[in-house]
Amino acid sequence: MEHLNAESLLGHWKSERHVLMEPRREPDTRWILEAALGHENFRTLSIHRDEVSALIRGLFFWRRAHDRPISMHLAHQRVNRVMEHLNQVAGIEGVLIPEPIPVHRPTALPPSAQSFSATEQMLVLDKKLLTWCRKTTTADAWLLVLSQNLMARLGMSEAVLLGTLASLTRQHIHHKTLMVPSSPNESLDTGGHYHVSLPRDVWIPLRAVLQKTKHDEEDSWLFATNKHPSSLPYKQRRLKLRQRLKAVTKRCASELKFLPDSDQWSALHSWQAIVSASRYVPVMRDIPPLWATLLRHYPLPTCTHVPLLASHELSHSYAPGDSHGRLPDRGPIRATRAPLDEIRTPELGQQTQPVGVSEIPTEHLPPDWHRQTKNILQQFLSEVGHLPKKRLNSDQLEDSMQEKLLAYEQRLNRFIGHQNHYPFWVLHFLYYQMRTKGNELSSTRTLLSRLTPLTLLMHDAVLDMSDWDDEVVLELQMAAESGTRWADSTRQRFISSFRQLMTFCQSYGLLEGVSLPRSTTSALSPSTLRTRILTPDHLQTVWSNLTQGVPDGDPRQMMGLTLALGFYGGLRASEVLSLTLNDVVMDPVSTSPQGTCWVEIQGGKTPAARRRVGLHIMAPPSVIGHMHRWIMTRRDECSAVPLEDIALFGPRHNPQAYTREALITPVIQWMRFVLGQDIDFHGLRHAAVSWTLLRLHAAQHEDFKNSLQHRHHWMFQPMSLRDMLKYFCGAERYDTLERGTLLLHVAQWIGHREPSTLLRHYAHTLGLIHSHVLAPSNS
Known part of the structure; x- marks a missing residue:
């Protein structure tokens, strides 16, 4: 690493025709660098928050003293711009101080x-x-x-x-x-x-x-x-x-x-x-x-193709086993009861994993670790740019490039504290593009800029890619776009680069079960893979085949409860696998016949994912009864182990938890055998949100409930609807409806921060409710 000072860096930037050395910017750039770096040589330098604040004030007064006054806001912007480019220089780390921007409270009424x-x-x-x-x-x-x-x-x-x-x-x-x-x-x-x-x-x-x-x-x-x-x-x-x-x-x-x-x-x-x-x-x-x-901005919500109104001419054809009952392949298999011996019972051994949630420590990370991580990746490319002027994929540069890759890989892992994080794979992807694909340095810098918008790096899931699923990929795309209003072409280039990175990771065995983002859309549209949602009849068909007549503790009972937690409780597959006996709180002595059953999700990809789900409110009594008997059997089989160390779903007489391949994969294979190919576990969360919103609206409007094909199901019985509305209203009781916070409670139940993601990407029955709101007499 070469020795640097303000003068040498200014000369280096000038020879490169750096953007900060344009004639109108050069005086300010020179003053900031001389004030920040001085004339002494250094190898490494950290510019802290207090020093950056002093630079902002210094630039403000310096410009005023030279009869070229600027506002404090503009001085703030110019110092931050220089700090951003300094962070791309190896050995220099400078804090960027965010400037708060007041945002008007949104209103649906005319604001003026x-x-x-x-x-x-x-x-x-x-x-x-x-x-x-x-x-x-x-x-x-x-x-x-x-x-x-x-x-x-x-x-x-x-x-x-x-x-x-x-x-x-x-x-x-x-x-x-x-x-x-x-x-x-x-x-x-x-x-x-x-x-x-x-x-x-x-x-x-x-x-x-x-x-x-x-x-x-x-x-x-x-x-x-x-x-x-x-x-x-x-x-x-x-x-x-x-x-x-x-x-x-x-x-x-x-x-x-x-x-x-x-x-x-x-x-x-x-x-x-x-x-x-x-x-x-x-x-x-x-x-x-x-x-x-709701219809003001793309993407709009997506409605299910399955008819849910009793008046629909084809509604009867969508019952399980009928002409449209399978989802959506219209193959020759129509049976709703398949032979149970077709199920591959999960095996012991390598198909288990440690009990509970494996949380990644973040206490050691500084508040601006997202920015510093991006700086490290930019510095990697900056050092590559100082190599002799040869093609980056030439044999002569192999040792030098390998040395820099390993150095920055170790630096990233020391900084974040573990491996398998998003910046780690971005680093290797950039190296792959330069060494294997022969990309020029300028193209690689552009690729890095596309893959690392700060709003994406601020998502908690970037710390561990091993737990990504389709939901996380969708959330990351939304996070990337949330910082600015991208043009269609910019969005398309980001999605293309993101797809390339995911394909690269899949070639190394990572993200194998994750769907690539859509490449043909001009906006971040919802996936249509899960819009053909399961109905209560579909779920009951699979549930009955798995649980009817089986003894307590049988793997088929466990598979049925796994489906129930997804369809009724809205749990992610990773959340189901991480549950322990200590996370399911049951009280069989209650005023209700089946008792209470609270499922506590202790860990997740975001703070919003940690929540408490009242399964006895969301699921029929038969599900709660099976859950109680399963827990009692599981407790007896592992009686010498504390409850918090016994996985809810694992091998018999073994407190370990099943892996996704051992439990979730066989469950999905069974569902696809019975109902059709257009099913995955994450689709159960979409169904849970969709039916929950229908039930909440039906609880408030009797005429709407009577228009539904499934109005006679347990979900829509008067007591069930009343208990559910009371559950989601919470401590505010029915004031929740007046204040308009009901959807926020639904979002928190499913594990989202706020309702927009839930409405635009998870709810596939909004059209029915919207139609009733616009013209109640038509429903």
Whole structure:
């Protein structure tokens, strides 16, 4: 490592034509470096928080003394920018001081007098548009009325509206139900869609459009004209639609201005004005804020394809064993009761693991360890850049590159405290790209920047990749995007790089059971793999086959309870495997016939994952009875071992826990044999969220409950619904409903920090509830 000081670093940056040495930036850069580094040579240097704060104040007063004053905010930005580039120099570590940015509290109501006035004008104009549409000869009048109602009634933003209309065909409409693509240009066959029954004022203009195009093909674009054929690319359709809407809005304004009360909507003379004015109309019409804003941004939630309403013409075909009962392969096997000897009973030996949760210590990590970790990776590439100017994959550099890889691997592991973390694999992936793929240093730096946004590194799961599943991968993608509003191209490049890294890890035996992120989407859309959710009938079929007539302590009983914890309790596979007898608290002496059963999840990937689940509230009495008998048998078999050292699910007479391959894999194989291939364990969590939201809404609306196909199931019995609503309302009791915090409690029950992830990626029955909220009489 070479000796450095401020002057040598300035000279090095100048020769590289560094961005900080541009003429307008050089004076500030020079002052900051001289103040931070001085003129003495050094090999390593740490610039602490107090020193960085002094640099910010010093730059502020120095600029003022030289008649070039800047604000403290700008001085803060410039010092942080220099610190960021210093961190890429080997041997230097500088603290970046975050600057708090005040954020307005979000509101669903108009936030200003102007927006409130525009909303009031939109409410008046809305009453005139339908009459005008029926009298005018303007070609796109129905298009304008439909668009305005999709925004003002369903709460769509302009982006979602244009994306929906650009994809719309007759196949997207079934009776009065509209299938809205969850992401732009989703395929009807493989993509995700949100299903909502249209209220009358949206259905009327859509019906008029359907009537005008009744002779067209089923898969032809509804808004195609001779000038705009159905074969137009998706982006061109969006552009043409916006142009047509701007033109028809101008025509509408000119025709309506002669009405005697036209001054009541005088500000709404353009398409953009209507878009802005429609934003708060749903809330002003007393639609709850959740449903008034749910369709504002991509990705939208994805609804299940399984019909759940009793009135649906195909609902009876989705019972287990019937024509659509298997999920979703329509193979020759239709039996709902397969021979039990087909199950491979989990074996002992290598298929066990230590009991309980293996937590990674984080007390030794500094608060800014995420930033420091990224600095180490950047310094690795910086040192590689100082090698002789040869191709990085040449044989002459093999020893030098290996030496640097091992040095930085040890440095990362010493800093974080263990191996198998995300930065470790990023380091090896960068080395692979340079040595095997022959990537240039500039391309590798770009790759590192894509793979390490700070918001992704702040997710707790980056500390241990061995426990990743599809849910974690989805959360990491959302975390990466949460720091900024990425353009579609930026998002696509991140997903592509993330896929490459995961493929690299899989080639070394890591992440073998994890699905790669979708590569064809322009937005972070939900996976459609788990939208064909299991119904209570499906679960009961598998449960009965596993538990009926088997003795207590039988492996089949354990497999049935494993499924029940996923379907009713919403537990992850890793959480099920980590449970001990001490984590399941049961009280058979209770007012209820089956007693109580509390499942305590002691560890997880995030603090939100640690929670307490009332299984006796979520699951039928038969499940609780089997759980009680299983625990008693397990306790008797390992009576000499403390409860906290006995795994809930493990080999007989052995306190050890089963591994995922020994327990979860056979359970899924059984379910797939009975019900079909479109099943994995994580899909049980999706089903748990979906049915929980249905039950909570049914508990508050009797007419909604009566519209469901499964209204006679235990889940929807009056006492079950009452107990569940009381459970999720918590200490606030029914004030929870008034305060609007019910969904937050559901998110905490499933192990999420807040409801947005739950609503957009886990709940596949929101369309039914949304339809009931918009038009209760239609349900």
